[in-house]
Amino acid sequence: ETGVTQTPRHLVMGMTNKKSLKCEQHLGHNAMYWYKQSAKKPLELMFVYNFKEQTENNSVPSRFSPECPNSSHLFLHLHTLQPEDSALYLCASSRSGQGVNEQFFGPGTRLTVL
């Protein structure tokens, strides 16, 4: 256990559905991240939150909408996704987004878009 939990672990959704991914960290960290991992591609950083403020949006399509209500929780709201959005979505946290620290990852949500 890394201290970062993600739910659900698996999600199948149609292109017209709306769903949300949840991430929670129990490490007292101030920075949280969403990554997308597709087969045979490097891990792609999607969003960074530092002290609840979004500090990075890596040109992510608007059908992905992040929310960070506090430093321990991070959501990724999904709507009108495309089949190419199927991937493993990983959440991570670290002490701070200032400089680069060790990141702690959750187990991921395996998303399949039909």
Place this chain on the structure above:
Amino acid sequence: SQQGEEDPQALSIQEGENATMNCSYKTSINNLQWYRQNSGRGLVHLILIRSNEREKHSGRLRVTLDTSKKSSSLLITASRAADTASYFCATDANTDKLIFGTGTRLQVFP
């Protein structure tokens, strides 16, 4: 283009052998990290080496960093079947973000 690239893409060895993975990157860095990922799971941090360090050890892991060549290596000694996983290097490229490579898939046969 991506910051880190691991080599080889895949590596198969027998238990007890050593496994060496290499990482090359393009821009200057503050530090380089190695992570491990079991199939379909999250990444686990293994070791961080700073740009002013040349070598670091952690248990059976040995990491080297050559900033002049912009490369790093991860050596796993006396490998075990449980070491089977993908291994990624990640660099900060003097920013507050980590950029990951595509990884090396290591298979250790008992």
